[in-house]
Amino acid sequence: QVQLVESGGGLVQAGGSLRLSCAASGSIFSINLMGWYRQAPGKQRELVATITRLGITNYADSVKGRFTISRNNAKNTWYLQMSSLKPEDTAAYYCNLRGSSTVVAAQNDYWGQGTQVTVFS
Numbered sequence: 405q406v407q408l409v410e411s412g413g414g415l416v417q418a419g420g421s422l423r424l425s426c427a428a429s430g431s432i433f434s435i436n437l438m439g440w441y442r443q444a445p446g447k448q449r450e451l452v453a454t455i456t457r458l459g460i461t462n463y464a465d466s467v468k469g470r471f472t473i474s475r476n477n478a479k480n481t482w483y484l485q486m487s488s489l490k491p492e493d494t495a496a497y498y499c500n501l502r503g504s505s506t507v508v509a510a511q512n513d514y515w516g517q518g519t520q521v522t523v524f525s
Contacts, residue, residue, distance in 0.1 A: 405507065406430045406514045410499045413519030416489055420523075424484040426499030426516055436511060437502040438475055438482040442495035442521075449498070455482060467493075489523045496520050 412424040424440065439454035453473040454462045461473055470489075475482040482499065499516040 406432055406501060406503075406505050408499055408501055408514055408516040410497070410516035410519050412484075413497060413521045415522045415524065418489060418491055418523055418525040420489050421485070421487045422489065422521060423486065424497055424499070424519060424521075426482050426501075428480040428501050428514070431506040432480060433504045433506045433509075435477075435480065435501060435503040437500075438473075439500045439502070440473065440482075440484045440497060441500055442493075442497045444495040447495075452497070453484060486521070489521075491523050491525050494521060494523050 406428060407430045408426055408428050410426040416422050435457060437454055437456055440452040441449050442452050443449040452464055452467055453471055455473045455475050457477055470487050472485040496518045498518045501514040504511050
């Protein structure tokens with residue numbers, strides 16, 4: 405299977421910045437989409453941003469102009485650069501890979517373990 409390891413979460417003051425990283429490894433055959441999701445306590449997991457291998461990006465309205473998603477195809481790594489953070493950004497952030505492995509030909513979703521981002525005012 406495919407393994408996703410994410411890092412970069414932490415405690416940050418409102419208005420500050422944080423950068424999350426996600427590195428994929430294992431039996432990767434193809435990567436179609438990379439993304440970030442977040443989930444606050446008692447809330448449904450929501451999409452934050454996605455990026456294709458060609459660099460086409462998509463953002464949730466709540467983070468447009470503040471967050472930037474990027475990727476390094478050679479390293480199978482993608483990032484979420486978060487600026488002007490607000491308390492409502494507080495959540496567990498999960499990286500996501502949509503693609504296929506050498507074991508399973510069908511496209512699937514793979515998830516990181518989650519990293520906590522806490523923004524205080």
